[in-house]
Amino acid sequence: MFESTLQFILAGLTSGAIYALVGLGFTIIYNASHVINFAQGEFIVIGGMSTVALTAAGLPLPLAIVLATVVTMVVGMALARFAIQPAKDADVVALIIITIGASIFLRGIVQLVFGKDIHSLPPFSGETPLNLMGATLMPQSLWVMGISAGLILVMAWFFNATLAGKAMLATAYNSLAARLMGVDTKWVLLSAFALSAFLGAVGGIVVTPITFVSYESGIMLGLKGFSAAVLGGLGNGIGAVAGGLILGVVEAMSAGYISSAYKDAIAFVIILVVLVARPNGLFGKKGIDRV
């Protein structure tokens, strides 16, 4: 009994850490621009696919990882520069359509460049499962969780302790005021997309050995990441991570104890219940209408 529960939790944390990484990517861009980037899932795909392609071309894995990350960041910045920046004053819904358009566009490019096959990468530390009080875990899951945790810490440090991070937060809070204070808000947008793409690429690389990657992986991951970010409260990094982990564990527990057919539905029911009780997510700040 205890073993299965632990196994469900570990399964949930594995998926949850993946969702958390994607959710964190949503959060960074949201914080810098109040844009929900529905192309976030594509960053993961581009990161994973490029790594696969580069290693297949004979590059050593570490070099492939670095190059793939750079490629993804360039794509992210191009997206910011050519699709988001020119539409800065557009309505929220228009921006949603732009990022959805971007995700379709990028999916098309990925399909054209890398093909439609499903790919995998070798796990970083082999495939011998770790035994934990009767439950098992793949070493790669630890990589995902560890790298997620590490990235969260780096992000927290970046936003709280560096000038660039603070400038980003200031821009999100009040773009005009930030500009008047000498913050280059265009730069902020570009860096936010670059950062978010970086997270996506790293995420894509560490999760590929577990979930595989194909040109279509981004849809599901984007959806789950968005769910995680909203569940936790938009704009809150810790919230996105908590949201992702909760989502993963709820899914695994539902599959284990209630019904595997309805596990995704149950996860969404939980999200709805949370939102009705807390309209700004678990960790979101309550907004007040200023009149």
Place this chain on the structure above:
Amino acid sequence: MKAFAQRHRGLLILAACIALLPLGVQNDYHYDVLINAGLNAIVVVGLNLLIGYAGQISLGHAAFFGLGAYASAILTTTYGWHSLAAMGAGMAGVGVLAYVVARPILRLKGHYLAMATLGIGVIISIVLNTEAQVTGGPDGMSAEPFSVFGFAFQSEKSWYWLVGGCLLASVWLATNLINSPIGRALRALHGAEVGARVVGIDTTHYKVLIFVISAVFASFAGSLFAHHTPTVTPSILGFIKSVEFVVMAVFGGMASVLGSVVGAFIMTLLPNVLASIEDFEPIILGAIMMGTMIFMPKGLVPTIAKKLRRKEAP
């Protein structure tokens, strides 16, 4: 009559287009595409009342479309209902469901509302996918032919005129609604919610009302779709389909009834036109979506109408 023409210019233009389009139609496939475009347009006209006029997003409207379709399919085949009765039951059922979910979730704003509506859509789609003994599961099911007063709609041509008529009726109803006190209340709560509340508008009531109305529009179109399409499957009520509806509304023009129709037609025709270069289809589709929203954030019809008005002015 002149006042009617003034108020319903868009409606008259649309009627003219519907009447003239068959001149360019060469075969049933063309009718099929136009019928689907018309059905999408009915959904989008309703959805635009919610998104464009009342300013509330829904990423789950395909679920209402799908529920209408399944209601018609299940009630006419499994239970042998008359197609009109099934359609009415679907609309009523969807209306009640929309009312029940709308009250709690419409307190949410922006992306949170988007998430909640998306969630409801996904939940409904999972239920229909899983309860295979009722719905046929992923393989779906078919509805009986659509018949009104003994006339069964079989040919694509008869379907074209049916859907064209329904679309015109939908546009007429939507235009009337927008130009009524209810429509003003909706636009007001979009423009300045606190301002609207303070002058006496029960904003929650109107948000719920329009959510229900737009869901009923979707259910209506879904019922027609079920009778026209060979099989109703869960793919018609997935998240992607919901997004397609929103894209049509925003692309054609928010807060523009005519825009909804134009958006639905273009976004339905486009994939068919691009089908012959399918490898590039997503790239072109994505580029068009981004480009339109970047250069015409208000959508196609309002932007073009504004340009033309400026040109006409001396």
Place this chain on the structure above:
Amino acid sequence: MRGLKTIAGLAVAGCALALSWTAQAAEPVRIGAFLAVTGPASFLGEPEKKTLEMYVDRLNKQGGVQGRKIELTVYDDGGAPDKAATFAKRLIQSDNVDIIIGGTTTGTSMAAIKIVEPAGVPFISLAGGIDIIEPVKKWVFKTPHTDRMAAEKVFADLQKRGLTKVALISENAGFGKSGHDQSLKVAGNYGIEIVADEVYSPKDPDVTAQLTKIKNTPGVQAIFNFGFGQGPAIVTKNTKQLGITQPLYQSHGVASKDYIRLSGDAADGVRLPAAGLVIADQLAATDPQKPVVSAFKKEYEEAFKSEVSTFAGHAYDGLQMALAAIMRAGSSDKAKVRDEIEKTSGYVGTGGIVSMSPTDHMGLNLSAFHMVEIAKGDWKMVD
């Protein structure tokens, strides 16, 4: 007001233009296809499309069929039945095709049947669902083995090994769901008892929760997974991770090297029913299929530099049978071609030896399937 008139004019003109992209002359043999080239079933649809294009191209270079060029029109339905129905209409009405090959998935094929039957166009489906040909429909044929046959082959193998208590895990979408239903239906015939029944979503990153439930179910002697794409590979890896020792069976949906590549070592010992194509070199020299599958495998792999899959084979068989029927009929007259397809007898294809009849529009039997076990990253024929 003048502006609005202009819009109206443009709208009408635009729509008319958009709708008149078809203009044809009437010489070639027209073959239409709608395939799931994108979407969850894309790794079935993609090789199908490539195969059709390659062979049509090759035949045209050799002068076509009876002196007539072959014109192939392929549409991508993304696996969506409603799109498939529209494309079926388009192929029939607009492209005036003589025969339709396609429907990668059961759902898209079933939707298209509603269109092709009244229109009277021969249709060869590439999907597994038994509903496509049962009951028999006048104009509808199919090339792959049915999901029921796959289940039967697996259960027969289990029976042979004396394993009777089976845990079923299936993908919560078209192929898996249909396979799941067929498995439940035929299990009894082989004395098999389904003791656990779990599902997963096509893109789930982890299914250890479902497998843990199976692991905890008392008496499970084997696990049978019905699905395609990445799901079965994740099931395979998770099974190994949990240290489940009971034998794992997969369906014919994973009969491609991609599955082995994705699953890695975890795939060792997995059994599945597969067509002769994937084990071309292991077939007995006397096997009549051997020359056919070896040749096709070679041609495909040379052309695309990637491992041939059974799905490519389904398309190949469909095309060959269609062309053979057209040649026998001496024209592309739809009714004659249909009759000739139905008379297909002893056609040696990649999927088996096909002999159709008015009551059997598939023409394959269980002998077309081989039980295959994966060993050291490759297929090993069991029987």
Place this chain on the structure above:
Amino acid sequence: MSLLKVTNLTKSFGGVSAIRDLSFSIEAGTIHSIIGPNGAGKTTLFNLITGVYTPSSGSVRFNDREIGGVEPHKLAALGMNRTFQNLQIFHNMSAVENVMVGAHLHLQKGLLSSLLRLPSLARSEDQTRDHCWELMDFVGLAQYRDAEASAMSYGALKRLEIARALAAKPKLLLLDEPAAGLNDTETREVDEVIKRIAAQGITVVLVEHDMKMVMGISDHILVLDYGAKLAEGTPAEIRSNPDVIAAYLGNVG
């Protein structure tokens, strides 16, 4: 009986009291001004009275009915309406439609008659439009009869809000800095409008920084400082109140 009676009203945001233990009352038929330095809590007080915020404690009674925490749209139905310091204009509508929204409470709004645009509804709409045009004339917006709200100047929008509030036929009208950002001519025009509104028997409550205007038209003045009452009385009393003079550093008038 007072039209509006505020007793021991307190509102705090996260521990900070924006309004502290405030009590005052407003008699029907008067012009009542609320003044005080920036951040004194004037707009918060308005938001509490009009239901935009819910009081932390204390009571607000309107027409002898407790209204603390009652939703704004219900207050409007009871006869209370307001304008905003930061405009709440419906920029997505025409000017006259903005005013027509104000008349919402008094219109027939059945769903069926709206969808089908029944003749009775069409007639009622025409009448409302005419009436709202008159209201626009009344506040001096005659030249904007056919304008889009998004094309109007700040000063005109301020008056448009007044016309919109009047369309609701309020008993009590709260004006939040109606003269802020206006030039002298415009201020004088608004001044005139307020007097004419009061002359129709509508009770007016005013938050305003323009002391000349406040002293000129008010019957009664309430001075707030740090969310609490500093002084209350007629313009003459306020002008000579030493606390007020101190708070304003002697810059009154």
